[in-house]
Amino acid sequence: MSISSHKVVIIGGGAGGIATAASLLKRQPQLDIAIVEPSETHAYQPGWTMVGGGVFDLASTMRPTASVIPKGATWIRQAAASFQPDDNQVTLADGSTIRYEVLIVAPGIRLAWEKIAGLKAALGQNGVTSNYRADLAPYTWELVQNLRSGKAIFTQPPMPIKCAGAPQKVMYLACDHWRRAGVLADIAVEFRNAGGVLFGVADYVPALMEYVGKYNIDLALGSNLVAVDGRAQVAVFQTAEGEVSRSFDMMHVVPPQVAPQFLAESPLAATSGFTDVDQHTLQHVRWPNIFGLGDGGSMPNAKTAAAVRKQAPVVAVNALRQLSGKGPTAGYDGYGSCPLTVERGKIVLAEFAYGGKLAPSFPTWLVDGTKPARLSWMLKADLLPWIYWNGMLKGREWLAGPGGLIAQ
Structure with a gap:
């Protein structure tokens, strides 16, 4: 079976994998990145609530995976099967292997x-x-x-x-x-x-x-x-x-x-089955050249696309530090957002960090997230999908730049 190698290998071409690849390439455009993703279609999953509510058309939430792979990254149209972290290697479903210097694990969650x-x-x-x-x-x-x-x-x-x-x-x-x-x-x-x-x-x-x-x-x-x-x-x-x-x-x-089976059964998994990472640096607790983010990570944050938007720049910064032989400097504070569609035209915009601490993106005079608001609906229905496709998946870190390490 074939053996290939890349500087950075990303498992998963969902929100976490694509956003991290884009953030890495914004910082180092020549970086050798491979994204392992079997699906031909990439979905904006937060939009499915709006499809079920008669607000969005399903087609507007789907795009070909090829269209969201960042320019410069290699798309490997395969599923990951197992990890060999001591050998810096991933085995794919077809039996082929990929070697890496840094591995980023973002396979999502299994329904x-x-x-x-x-x-x-x-x-x-x-x-x-x-x-x-x-x-x-x-x-x-x-x-x-x-x-x-x-x-x-x-x-x-x-x-x-x-x-x-x-x-x-x-x-x-x-x-x-x-x-x-x-x-x-x-x-x-x-x-x-x-x-x-x-x-x-x-x-x-x-x-x-x-x-x-x-x-x-x-x-x-x-x-x-x-x-x-x-x-x-x-x-x-x-x-x-x-x-x-x-x-x-x-x-x-x-x-x-639950965690995807190939991850849950691997050496990378915590007891929960998810990638065992430090909740702030998103670096693996046993292998420093492995990072995890998104729904497949062990962090105790809410599993939302908004969380991924904040996590991707943190992983990008810390992964590049790892490649240059340095320790992590960026930290994730547990941010998550959940725009609760309480009626057509109004949303309770829940934004919070670790420990349930409120983490609003806007001043309360503009949007009080604890109360239903029309402006929040406009954010959910009009702005967020656009930011997802044209910002987050393109490495544009609007309101999501990597923060400093959180005091432990």
Whole structure:
């Protein structure tokens, strides 16, 4: 089998991999970078909530992978299979190997549909949908438009999941549509969340609870979906009191999420299965020439595209330092953002860092993130997709420059 070598090898051509490659090449345009990514399509996944809410067209969230590979980087259209960090080597699915001086691991997270009995067979019919799969987001909107009465259930599995606000974003947009259509009073809405709180950062909960009340949502915490019978339209939840069966006319499901198997079974993994990195420098705790970011990293931040936007420049700076034989100087503070679409035209813009510390990008006189605002909706619907395609994936680090190391 063939053996190739590159100065920097990046595993994953999603948001993390492409943004980091672009940030590296902005600093060193001649740097030899290879990106390992099997998919022919690159998706702006935050847009799928808006597809499910009838705001975006699915096609606008997808582009050919070839179009987002930064100029100067080599695209290897393969999947990674295993890591040999002591040999500075990655083995690919076809058995070929790639050697590296620096490895950047950004494979994302795996949607574990199989962990919910009957779910895979139920999806896409009988009212069972999920915005976490691109092809099902339009079905979500179809169901929302067609439901005039009955019961709608929205689920959230245990953490970690990518975009922890997405399970309730879809619910609020659906409720807002039903309210405008005059049918909300005829629809019983349930939010069955496996966690113990509505949202992990307490400052944003009061505004969200107002909408829970406004839409008359039955909020059930500590309720984890374990099985689905699509034909019978019955879902089974595990609660502290035991198993509970609930009938539904529509159900939006968020699958449990785990590290990709090839990563979880590798020497690079923490006990969680994710890449074992320092939460500030994003450098591997055992191999200093390996870095990790994005949804596949072990950092205790919210897994969002906004987090990746801040992480990529940190990895770029520290990886180049590593190549020149120096220690890391850039630090990630745990920033994440979750624009919570509480109604069409208004968003609660949650921005926070490690420890739930609020980390607003704008002064509160312009945008108070703890309250629903129209300006935040414009940011989500118009500005952020443009920034993603034309800024973040091009190495332009607007409002995301690498900070100094955080005091430990």
